[in-house]
Structures are given as C-alpha cells and as structure tokens.
Amino acid sequence: MKSELKVKAIEKGTVIDHIKPEALYKILSIIGIERIDTQVFIGNNLDSEKYGKKAIIKIADKFPSIDDINKIALIDPHAVINIIRDYQVVEKKKVALPEKIEGFVKCINPKCITNHEKVETKFKVVIKEEKVNLKCYYCEKITGQDNIEVIR
Helix, strand or coil, rough: CCCCCCCCCCEEEEEEECHHHHHHHHHHHCCCCHHHHEEEEEEEEECCCCEEEEEEEEEECCCCCCHHHHHHHHCCCCEEEEEEECEEEEEEEECCCCCEECCCCECCCCHHHHCCCCCCCCCEEEECEEEEEEEEEECCCCEEECCCCECC
C-alpha cells in the first residue's frame, strides 16, 4: 500500500518549487521566513522525477518582489516561482540570473571598500562550470556560489 503526504493547496500566494535541497535554508533566509505571518509549508528532500530530490516552499497570501526573485536565482538558478490565485497557477516563472547584482550581497574581500565605507555593493554575474560566481565591481574579487552572503 502506497502512502502519500497531502499538503493543503493555497488559495493565493507563492510556491517556490524545484529548489535544490542544499539551497533550501539559504532561500528561507533570503525571503525572511521568520517575518512571514501567513501559512507556510516547507518540504525538503521530496521525490522529484526531474531532479531526484527537491525542496518546495508554499507561502499563502504573499508574492515575491523582483529583488527576492533575483536573490533566489543567485542561490538556485533552477528554482521555479508559481503564482497562485483561486487555487490555480496563474503564472509560472523560472528564475533568471540578472547580469548584475546591486546592494544585497556582501563582498568576501575584507579589504573591499564596500566593507569599510557606505558604498553599495555591485557585482557582475559570471557563470563558471555551471556555478554562479559574482565579480565585485570595486575590488574584482570573485565570490563563488557557495560563499554568497546575502545582506538584508
């Protein structure tokens, strides 16, 4: 006998799907999960025909900003954002990496001007060996995907 967990559908809100399991907790931090005051479902290491394993986040009554979508794309460029209205998916967006990132990622170079003065960080997005890397506009230091630190 096969048993499945059924998760209640949301009437309106956002479903972030096809998240790599290892990216889930960074994405939860990025979206400020601790400040969300509506129903949230978080599933990790769920079976996925396409990826083997995946994570999913369902958030009732909330919709992501462009900044949130860009942040999610940095952490997992394969994630999919589903916008739900009246229990139906009305919009499905694959996150897309922007060419540049401004203001929400910390430069890993301790000597960078952005870590000592009130200068907003700015990075060029560079893909290397299927990994997202960020090149600082000011010091040119490369931050690898595993070291990306999001500033809130």
